[in-house]
Amino acid sequence: MFTDNDRQITGIQAIQEALAEEMRRDPNVVVFGEGIGERGGCFGQTKGLWNECGPERLIDTPISELAFTGMGIGASMAGLRPVIDLMYIEFMMDAAGQVVHQAAKVRYMSGGQFHCPLVLVAAIGRYNNAGPHHSGCYYPMFMHVPGLIVVVPSSARDLKGLLKSSIRSDDPVLFLEHKSLFSKKMAVPEGEFLTPLGQANVCRVGTDASIVAIGQMVEYSLAAATSLAKNGIEVEVIDPRTLVPLDEETVVRSVQKTRRLLVIDEAHETCNAAAEIATRVIEKAFDYLDAPIVRLSGAKVHVPYAPPMEQFVAPSPERIEQTVKELVA
Amino acid sequence: MKRKKAQDKTRGERAEAGCEVDEDRALDFYRSMARVRKFEEAAAQYVREGSIPGFIHAYIGEEAVAVGVCGALEPGDYVTSTHRGHGHALSRGLSMKSVMAELWGKRDGTNLGRGGSMHIFDASRHFLGTNGIVAGGVPLAAGAAFAIRYKKTGQIAVSFVGDGGTNHGAFLETLNIAAAFDLPLVIVVENNLYATSTPYACVTKTQDIALRGTAVGMAAETVDGNDVEEVHATARKAVARARGGSRPSLLVCQTYRTVGHYEGEPVAGTYRTWEEVEAWKQKDPIINYKKRLIERYGATIAEQLDRIDEEAGQEVASAVEFSRNAPFCAPVEATEHVYG
DSSP states (O other), X not given: OOOTTOEEEEHHHHHHHHHHHHHHHOTTEEEEETTOSTTOOTTSTTTTOHHHHHHHHEEEOOSOHHHHHHHHHHHHHTTOEEEEEEEEHHHHGXXXXXXXXXXXXXXXXXXXXXXXXXXEEEXXXXXXXXXXXXXXXXXXXXXXXXXXXXXXOOSHHHHHHHHHHHHHOSSOEEEEEEGGGSSOEEEEOSSXXXXXXXXXXXXXXOSSEEEEEOTHHHHHHXXXXXXXXXXXXXXXXXXOSEEESOOHHHHHHHHHHHOOEEEEEEEESTTOHHHHHHHHHHHHHGGGOSSOOEEEEEOSSOOOSSHXXXXXXXXXXXXXXXXXXHHHO | OOOOOGGGSOHHHHHHTTOOOOHXXXXXXXXXXXXXXXXXXXXXXXXXXXXXXXXXXXXXXXXXXXXXHHTTOOTTOEEEOXXXXXXXXXXXXXXXXXXXXXXXXXXXXXXXXSSOTTOOOBXXXXXXXOOSSTTTHHHHHHHHHHHHHHHTOOOOEEEEEETGGGGSHHHHHHHXXXXXXXXXXXXXXXXXXXXXXXXXXXXXXXXXXXXXXXXXXXEEXXXXXXXXXXXXXXXXXXXXXXXXXXXXXEEEEEOOOSSOSSBTBOSSSSSSOHHHHHHHHTTOXXXXXXXXXXXXXXXXXXXXXXXXXXXXXXXXXXXXXXXXXXXXXXXXXXXXXXXX
16 A cells, blocks of 8 residues: 655645645635634645735634534535534534534435535544643534434544545534644655545554554554464454445454454544444354454543553554453463 | 514504515415414324334424425525524525424435434535534534635525523524624524523523623614514525625524423423413414404405415425425445545
8 A cells, every 4th residue: 555655745745735735726725723824824734925925815813613613504505615623533522413403403304405515624532641621522422413424534644544534524524633643754645535434444454363453553553463473373453444434344354354353442442443343243244253353442531631641541553462362362 | 671562563554664565575474374373283193103204393383484484595505403493494485394304204305314303414505514412503604604704605504593502602602703704694593491401591691692692792783573564584694794795793682492302201291381382372473463464464364375375385385395305215224434
């Protein structure tokens, strides 16, 4: 999938490219958010767009998440394709009513007369000690709601390809960017490409156990897999990339081959994405399992500030490695 | 409050204020209000009877607001409505049969019976929905207004909201954004004095809602919401401000629902007194308009107005018949229209 010729760019650069390409392609794409104009966004996600798109298309909003999210929804019903940048997913909670009751339900309630082609962009995840108000994942809450698409990329390549697909989607998309990807350089092909929504990525092929990992947990799982391979254990690592719709087929096929499954999710354990994925596998491939499914999740506590505690509450490559060893023993 | 009661104004004063309309227009106003009233009376009856499932919030007593405002709009303008929204839907030209069938939950409803009273949509009328979430439609209308200005399509957007909604963050945040962004938007507050059962005065220090518009730098006016001509005249100014200069307005209409919050709730006795309800019934927007038109045009118009009442009643009866006999969607169709 990756070639040696691919250039290395950061996650943020990948996001900038996706936005620039889609805004050039479709004049109906506009961005709402705090400081996304001339400043270029809190994380630099709209840097470089100001001269080309200006204040008509990069709309700096007041700190009114509820209103500007609702505005994005109304604008999408009236023919635009807004990207609503909420900065951190925590701030989406102030607009959650508009997301759940309007964006997610408009197509359904109106019997298909209206729809909401919009993208809600927010940063997620524990990263560099941001503390309890800037470190959450929260996608399980939104996975619960019919009508929403939930995307959690794990590489710069997918940030670009999936953001482009999300902007072209005719349904509301939550595009959740793990902060660990922002400044990391990764291989991304030159030029335009789209990554389809609803298609998992088999990041590493293996035979002894399957790992389904989300967001930063993909990186951790690949690190654990490399280490495990030295001990002769070959794990398959799957990144669902979109949690809704979920590519069950790829996960089930993998489990049918390896007969063992570990699901890794940074979100708090109760009702998280891992719980959903595990349940689907039990429903679809129980007879293929040689061992109980194991979950590694974010702890059922908030994300603390102090580095040792922050590290403690999420799965680590070491814990993943140890868990796989126990799973295949 | 500086406003005057409708019945306190002389005809000369009204003409001077630019409120008085010509006879055809007056008959249109009367017809539109009568249609809403008859519709609501029938809907309430069939909710009580149990043949309409669910519950409704009737607009009885507030008809002059929807009719006066919508009479100032063009067909392409966008409107968001509230949980008490049948009057807005009908005033925007949605088919009465389709709206009634939607209350009945039938396939022939405006949106296939999957919304009901609080979720009536009609794309062909740019009607962005009645809304089960208080103030939920206000930011949506601002978004439509943004899209209009961005695409330079020349329409405006209107959002109806109740006095209760003016204490919701969605209203307060949107008010500021609409002013800051110069959106072609008219926010119409239907101040019926109660947020469900809570008197506005008990939970709000400043009673003058228009001040909220002034505070964010938006044109704001308060009118007698039971006087269709006054509502209309003021709405026209607000609409012109939005369409011509892309400037938003807040239009506060003082009115009252002379029925319960939802059909089935006692009209008075808990949070309102019978005396208060009776006093407002004396200010009924339809009865008083009828009186005024007879006063203005003479007894000959009385016959026309009676005929309008009769026709409205017949139209409602036929919508009821249609809705009662219309089919439901198949249960499995509940799985459609989740994603595109």
